[in-house]
Amino acid sequence: MKVGIPKGLLYNNYKPFFHTFFEELGAELIVSSDTNRDTLNNGVKYCVDEACLPVKIFHGHVAEIKDHCDLILIPRIMQLREREFICPKFCGLPEMVVNSIPDMPRVTMEPIYAMSKDRLFKWAEVVGHEIHNNKGRVKKAFEEAVQCQLNYKTGLNDETSPMKVALAGHPYNIYDNYINMNILKKLRKLGVGVVTEEIIDEDAKAKEIKKLYKRPFWSFARDNYSFTSIAAEKKLVNGIIYISSFACGIDSVVIELIKQNIEDFPFLVLKVDEHTGEAGLDTRIEAFVDMLERRSS
Amino acid sequence: MKITFPHMGNIYFAAKTLFGDLGIDYVIPPISSKASLELGSLHSAEEMCLPFKIMIGNYIHAIEKGADTVIITGSCGPCRLGEYCELQMNLMKRLGYNLDFIVIDSPNDIGAKELLSRFGKISSKSTLSKTNKIAALLRAIKVINLVDEIEAMARNKAGYEVNKGESKKILNECKKEAMNCSDGKSMIALLNSYKTRLENIEADKNKNPIKIAIIGEIYTVIEPFSNLYIEDKLMDYGVSTHRTLSPSWWLKNLVLSPINLNQLDIKRKAKEYLPLMIGGHARECIGEAVLAHDEGFDGAIQIFPMGCMPEIVSKAILPQISKDKDFPILTLVVDEMTGEAGYITRIEAFIDLLERRKDNVLSRC
Numbered sequence: 228m229k230v231g232i233p234k235g236l237l238y239n240n241y242k243p244f245f246h247t248f249f250e251e252l253g254a255e256l257i258v259s260s261d262t263n264r265d266t267l268n269n270g271v272k273y274c275v276d277e278a279c280l281p282v283k284i285f286h287g288h289v290a291e292i293k294d295h296c297d298l299i300l301i302p303r304i305m306q307l308r309e310r311e312f313i314c315p316k317f318c319g320l321p322e323m324v325v326n327s328i329p330d331m332p333r334v335t336m337e338p339i340y341a342m343s344k345d346r347l348f349k350w351a352e353v354v355g356h357e358i359h360n361n362k363g364r365v366k367k368a369f370e371e372a373v374q375c376q377l378n379y380k381t382g383l384n385d386e387t388s389p390m391k392v393a394l395a396g397h398p399y400n401i402y403d404n405y406i407n408m409n410i411l412k413k414l415r416k417l418g419v420g421v422v423t424e425e426i427i428d429e430d431a432k433a434k435e436i437k438k439l440y441k442r443p444f445w446s447f448a449r450d451n452y453s454f455t456s457i458a459a460e461k462k463l464v465n466g467i468i469y470i471s472s473f474a475c476g477i478d479s480v481v482i483e484l485i486k487q488n489i490e491d492f493p494f495l496v497l498k499v500d501e502h503t504g505e506a507g508l509d510t511r512i513e514a515f516v517d518m519l520e521r522r523s524s
Numbered sequence: 525m526k527i528t529f530p531h532m533g534n535i536y537f538a539a540k541t542l543f544g545d546l547g548i549d550y551v552i553p554p555i556s557s558k559a560s561l562e563l564g565s566l567h568s569a570e571e572m573c574l575p576f577k578i579m580i581g582n583y584i585h586a587i588e589k590g591a592d593t594v595i596i597t598g599s600c601g602p603c604r605l606g607e608y609c610e611l612q613m614n615l616m617k618r619l620g621y622n623l624d625f626i627v628i629d630s631p632n633d634i635g636a637k638e639l640l641s642r643f644g645k646i647s648s649k650s651t652l653s654k655t656n657k658i659a660a661l662l663r664a665i666k667v668i669n670l671v672d673e674i675e676a677m678a679r680n681k682a683g684y685e686v687n688k689g690e691s692k693k694i695l696n697e698c699k700k701e702a703m704n705c706s707d708g709k710s711m712i713a714l715l716n717s718y719k720t721r722l723e724n725i726e727a728d729k730n731k732n733p734i735k736i737a738i739i740g741e742i743y744t745v746i747e748p749f750s751n752l753y754i755e756d757k758l759m760d761y762g763v764s765t766h767r768t769l770s771p772s773w774w775l776k777n778l779v780l781s782p783i784n785l786n787q788l789d790i791k792r793k794a795k796e797y798l799p800l801m802i803g804g805h806a807r808e809c810i811g812e813a814v815l816a817h818d819e820g821f822d823g824a825i826q827i828f829p830m831g832c833m834p835e836i837v838s839k840a841i842l843p844q845i846s847k848d849k850d851f852p853i854l855t856l857v858v859d860e861m862t863g864e865a866g867y868i869t870r871i872e873a874f875i876d877l878l879e880r881r882k883d884n885v886l887s888r889c
């Protein structure tokens with residue numbers, strides 16, 4: 228059995244889990260390439276116009292591998308934590324893909340609720356069954372996969388760098404170098420270190436979020452709001468860069484909440500879509516870094 | 525305390541009844557208009573969705589008329605509406621307005637006690653006895669059900685009326701006069717009389733008008749200004765329209781959803797294409813599209829504000845439904861830049877298409 232894994236959206240965050248799970252079940256994995264021009268072109272071709280760049284790119288990854296596998300993983304992540312949500316587009320991702328791309332092989336439709344191991348296992352049971360009849364084997368693959376995932380850490384922390392920015396935004400905008408046009412490299416080349424939300428521990432985030440009248444019910448909002456808030460207040464960084472995609476409804480709210488909260492702390496929002504030019508982006512980053520340097524000198 | 529609320533379709537009739545009968549001071553913001561939207565856009569982040577902007581416009585207009593307290597509902601589904609209140613509160617504060625917000629949230633999220641205390645904040649301003657307060661609330665519910673029913677009837681009858689424009693005229697008259705009523709009782713009486721009038725307008729049963737279902741994001745289908753009065757326009761073309769989402773639908777859905785008895789038919793119809801709740805009203809949109817086809821409508825029009833996350837998912841699915849069922853669906857995305865001329869051209873072209881399809885079917889048999 229060939230299982231296709233698109234390298235889009237939260238792939239980078241959960242790859243140990245998915246890779247291990249399918250490999251343990253004896254599936255052959257067909258993984259799409261790192262995002263590139265073709266991925267984008269395919270995404271734009273198949274996906275609804277109004278969608279955001281990351282979702283279009285996800286479509287592009289699926290289109291690349293769809294003819295080479297029997298089953299494609301489309302992680303319909305509904306919830307990562309109790310009483311929090313991800314994004315409507317994640318919840319409807321399999322439907323978006325199968326109704327937009329022609330001649331699709333089978334895809335995983337099962338929703339993922341990752342707030343507890345039990346709930347997550349429901350997904351593994353259904354999907355595992357498509358590959359292997361042996362329940363014990365599915366259970367074992369699941370346990371292995373969870374273990375690998377727990378040992379895996381994402382996050383950047385250029386602690387020693389004298390000048391640092393907090394890089395905020397959805398993980399796929401931060402870790403997909405095609406989407407963000409290599410912002411990491413660009414910043415480091417300018418002598419600016421990068422830290423991401425993983426440096427703040429969960430308790431501190433939870434405490435920070437309590438200060439809002441209404442608890443954000445989006446996990447992305449919670450992470451980014453509390454991260455930027457703490458980073459600004461404790462001066463962990465010199466400035467904040469938020470990478471966002473046009474037409475992201477969640478960011479439109481989160482960015483506003485952040486702006487209102489950090490007041491005049493240096494804050495740059497970079498919005499990307501398929502028309503974003505790299506030169507313009509570079510100029511804005513450089514201008515921002517210049518400003519930070521002036522402030523700190 | 526002078527209460528106001530954002531507009532959403534016919535809600536203002538119920539609000540007038542409720543606050544009027546309770547004896548609580550209130551302001552109805554001027555009907556949403558270009559001015560409300562411009563005001564709202566001026567002060568909101570560019571990428572906020574259209575409903576947010578129009579609502580801000582409503583608040584500011586209401587403040588100009590003395591309002592100091594807003595009631596809004598925050599839903600805790602995975603969509604932006606639930607996050608509105610926080611941003612709107614901050615925004616109004618930054619603009620220098622001293623506006624109190626009373627957010628009616630689902631008890632699951634804030635706890636039943638907190639919810640009751642928020643309600644209490646409103647009702648304590650009324651000197652009525654508890655029984656009379658409840659009676660006032662029931663009258664308001666009756667009013668919203670009646671207005672929505674009358675409106676639905678008029679929109680449907682527009683396709684069958686013998687005297688062109690009669691249903692629209694009655695509907696408009698009804699709304700105008702209802703606002704002149706002094707209390708809930710008289711409004712209910714008036715609405716009932718208009719209902720009878722509408723029931724009795726001369727209709728041609730043999731007419732086979734074009735029938736269109738209006739589906740999509742709840743605010744933009746319900747609040748007529750935001751969709752450039754599409755239903756009124758379709759009435760002028762002699763098209764019969766139907767829309768499931770309305771304030772009274774929303775209320776009923778709210779009451780029934782904890783026991784899972786809400787809108788069973790829509791859920792069943794949506795199942796094949798979108799089996800899960802994804803936020804907003806995307807599942808309703810899909811279910812209604814399928815239902816409209818099954819019920820013999822000629823087509824459906826999906827409306828949503830630019831950037832609306834759940835409806836973008838619906839939009840990806842609708843073409844497949846359209847193909848599977850040979851059922852035309854037009855999608856209209858609205859925002860502050862929507863130009864009336866282009867918008868109307870698209871609607872007209874769609875009606876033309878539906879008419880041609882109808883003629884073809886007829887000539888074939």
Ligand code: SF4
Binds near residue numbers: 316447472476477478
């Ligand atoms: S969170 Fe934003 S960027 Fe991510 S899929 Fe949803 S709309 Fe797109």
Ligand code: SF4
Binds near residue numbers: 741805833
């Ligand atoms: S459903 Fe659409 S319009 Fe409503 S809050 Fe969500 S994104 Fe905005």
